[in-house]
Amino acid sequence: MTLELKELTGGYGQVSVLKKETFTVEDGQVVGLIGLNGAGKSTTIKHIIGLLTPRGGQILIDGLSLQDNVEEYRKKIAYVPEMPILYSELTLKEHINLTIMAYGLDHDKTWEKAHELLKTFRLDNKLDWFPQNFSKGMKQKVMIVCAFMTDARLFIIDEPFTGLDPLAVNDLLNIVEEKKQKGCSILMSTHVLATVQDHADKFILLNHGQVRADGTLDELKEKFDMQNGNLDDIYIKMSNEDQ
Amino acid sequence: MTDLWKERLRRHQLNQFKYLRLIFNDNFVLAFIVLIGALGFWYSNFLDTISQVNVFGKPVVIILFWFIAQSGSVATLLEEPDSTFLLVKEKDFYDYFKAARNYSSMLPVVAVALVGFLMSPFAFKAAGLSVLSIIMLTIGVVIYKFAMLNFEIFGIYGKENFKGLSIKIWVNLALVVLLILSSYLSSFILIVVAAILLGYAVSRSQSICESGQLQWQSAIAKENQRMFRIKRFYNLFTDVPGVNSKIRRRxxxxxxxxxxxxxxxxxxxxxxxxxxxxxxxxxxxxxxxxxxxxxxxxxxxxxxxxxxxxxxxxxxxxxxxxxxxxxxxxxxxxxxxxxxxxxxxxxxxxxxxxxxxxxxxxxxxxxxxxxxxxxxxxxxxxxxxxxxxxxxxxxxxxxxxxxx
CATH class of the missing domain: 1.20.190 (Delta-Endotoxin; domain 1)
Known part of the structure; x- marks a missing residue:
């Protein structure tokens, strides 16, 4: 699975938050999308999943754009939002059923996967609960379960590490690794640089809606001329460039 | 302080008008007119069936008067930040609440008068009350309601209880007794007692409010609940932001x-x-x-x-x-x-x-x-x-x- 953004321009209303943003996510790659608040991380993600329409440029998943075939395009993506979004009227079990129906998945096989994931996140005894009874972290886990039980090839996770307990973060990273082994790609935006530094293959540094730099950690060190620096140092250096 | 009240009231009324305009859309007005018509039609038919004084007549009148006396409470229009920003002004709030009480008196008066008016043919036919008694009872309930609103202000200043029971319960119990006495014995009882009670409440209110302490948390919570009830009602007809409906498993x-x-x-x-x-x-x-x-x-x-x-x-x-x-x-x-x-x-x-x-x-x-x-x-x-x-x-x- 490859995701390509070609000179993507867009944003909300008349204001262009993204200006000719270009990057790719290759097969079996875990990519960290990094930038300050307001750099355009969430806007980029909203464009990829099709909640916003680009004003210019192209977004291709395996060469397919949203306009070519909406249903096929969407089937390839699973998304975990920053703030959990659940249906207040559905129980946990029904959320899983609904996702199975929406993505046209095989009921029994998917439930098998779901059970495994629910067990990992210690939600398997809460199948009949309503979202109002869940804490924020639990809701996030529900979103993760619903996303990772699908047959999607591209997983987009917005800020996965805030709100989850350390154990859950570890579990999530294991699941990400598993998907990666199967050739899926993962794009995650985050501020928790120390975690993403160890688990991503490639980083995209966004600044003012443009890709300031991208590549592996070593490539970034070279670009910023900081041989001994870590991701944190590079990030701060990039932020200081504005001043 | 009264300026603050006026400003709050203006904003509050603007808000209410906004929702009322949304509620009274064409569909609703049509349904409302039909509903009123149908109810009126039913009521007049129902009245025709009553030919003599009925044992249930007076109890129905008493219950209806008691219920309508519960309608409306003091709209304080307090807001969450008040307990932080206006804390220093606490002593001046008495005037503010007085204005709030006066404003909040209007709606109950209209409600009680309307119920009294609509109930009069029934009270006359089924309960055997004279026109004068019905008028006296209606006025008595209105005066009693004024006293109730004054007691509510005592509550804001922490004078909520009397002998272990909340004043609200005392006042409501007394109202039941008074309504029974006035409808069966003499309709003057309620009006006289209500006037005495109101006189007491008014004369005591200043000293109670000045010696007592404003209970910010509970007063704000009460006002929020009141607003929530109103909004939930509006929410039946139109979308009101901030009102989440309840979910039941069923x-x-x-x-x-x-x-x-x-x-x-x-x-x-x-x-x-x-x-x-x-x-x-x-x-x-x-x-x-x-x-x-x-x-x-x-x-x-x-x-x-x-x-x-x-x-x-x-x-x-x-x-x-x-x-x-x-x-x-x-x-x-x-x-x-x-x-x-x-x-x-x-x-x-x-x-x-x-x-x-x-x-x-x-x-x-x-x-x-x-x-x-x-x-x-x-x-x-x-x-x-x-x-x-x-x-x-x-x-x-x-x-x-x-x-x-």
């Missing part, structure tokens, strides 16, 4: 979902059906309108009024389902499902047809009960079916397309 209704096969084409039906049944707002609206309609149809034997009630209420339920679709569509996750837009509308149409069908069946029973298998009865039932098909198949799907 497991015993799960059999309703049995017919929905778990396949991709039914994704949204699965969601809509469960949401409708479990969200108090929508099932509540449906139940209320269906029950009111059924009761009206059982009582009215005029062909034209019944015809209008049958058609109008089916249309109203259909019309009120629209916001439910809109609300569900605001969920971000459903927008990224690989499901066609047209499937969403198709599934919602299935739900609305089913809901309207249930309503139609219930109303048909009521009509057949009143009209029997006559031509008139069957015409009304058929007209209801026609509205059902029109609203379900043509009106709602077209409206929903506009939402996207």
């Amino acid at each position: 497991k015993w209704l799960d059999f309703l979902f049995k017919g929905i096969k778990e396949e991709q084409g039914n994704t949204y039906l699965y969601l809509f059906a469960r949401g409708f049944v479990r969200n108090n707002e929508y099932i509540g609206l449906f139940m209320r309108l269906t029950i009111i309609q059924a009761i009206m149809l059982c009582l009215i034997d005029n062909f034209y009024i019944s015809l209008i009630v049958e058609m109008l209420f089916i249309y109203l339920v259909g019309f009120q389902l629209k916001p439910y679709f809109k609300e569900t569509m605001q969920n971000l996750m459903q927008r990224i499902y690989p499901v066609k837009q047209s499937d969403k509308i198709k599934d919602f149409t299935k739900l609305s047809m089913f809901v309207l069908f249930v309503q139609w069946v219930v109303s048909a029973f009521a009509i057949l009960y009143k009209f029997g298998f006559s031509v008139n009865g069957l015409i009304i039932v058929a007209a209801g079916l026609a509205v059902l098909v029109f609203v379900g198949y043509f009106y709602i799907p077209r409206q929903l397309k506009k939402i996207f």
Whole structure:
């Protein structure tokens, strides 16, 4: 699975938050999308999943754009939002059923996967609960379960590490690794640089809606001329460039 | 301080007008007029059936007066930040509350007077009260309500209890006793006691409010609850931000979902059906309108009024389902499902047809009960079916397309 953004321009209303943003996510790659608040991380993600329409440029998943075939395009993506979004009227079990129906998945096989994931996140005894009874972290886990039980090839996770307990973060990273082994790609935006530094293959540094730099950690060190620096140092250096 | 009150009141009234304008839309006014007409018609018929004084007459009058005396409380219009920003002004708040009390007195007066007026023919015929007694009782309840509002202000200053029981309970118990005494013995009792009580409350209020301490937390919480009640009421008719409706599991209704096969084409039906049944707002609206309609149809034997009630209420339920679709569509996750837009509308149409069908069946029973298998009865039932098909198949799907 490859995701390509070609000179993507867009944003909300008349204001262009993204200006000719270009990057790719290759097969079996875990990519960290990094930038300050307001750099355009969430806007980029909203464009990829099709909640916003680009004003210019192209977004291709395996060469397919949203306009070519909406249903096929969407089937390839699973998304975990920053703030959990659940249906207040559905129980946990029904959320899983609904996702199975929406993505046209095989009921029994998917439930098998779901059970495994629910067990990992210690939600398997809460199948009949309503979202109002869940804490924020639990809701996030529900979103993760619903996303990772699908047959999607591209997983987009917005800020996965805030709100989850350390154990859950570890579990999530294991699941990400598993998907990666199967050739899926993962794009995650985050501020928790120390975690993403160890688990991503490639980083995209966004600044003012443009890709300031991208590549592996070593490539970034070279670009910023900081041989001994870590991701944190590079990030701060990039932020200081504005001043 | 009175300037602050005036400013708050202005803002509050603007807000209320905004919602009232939304509530009194064309559909509602039409339904309202028909409802009032039907109730008036029923009431006048009912009065005709009363030929002599009835044992239940006086108790009904007492209960109705007591209930209407509960309507309305002091609108303090306090806001959350007040307990931080206006803390220093605490001593000056007495004037503010006085203005609030005066403003809050208007609505109960109108409500009590209206109930007294509407109840008078009944009280005269069934309870055997003279016109003078009815007027005296109404005035007595009004004065008593003024006293109750004053006691509420004592509550804001922490004088909520008297001998271990809240003042509110004392006052309400006393009202029951006074109403009984005045309607069975002399109607002057209530008016005299109420006047004495009011005099006491007014003369004591300044010293109580100055010696007491303003209970910010509870006063703000009370005001928030009051606002929430109002908004929840408005929410029955229109969208009010910040009012979340309650969700109930209602497991015993799960059999309703049995017919929905778990396949991709039914994704949204699965969601809509469960949401409708479990969200108090929508099932509540449906139940209320269906029950009111059924009761009206059982009582009215005029062909034209019944015809209008049958058609109008089916249309109203259909019309009120629209916001439910809109609300569900605001969920971000459903927008990224690989499901066609047209499937969403198709599934919602299935739900609305089913809901309207249930309503139609219930109303048909009521009509057949009143009209029997006559031509008139069957015409009304058929007209209801026609509205059902029109609203379900043509009106709602077209409206929903506009939402996207």
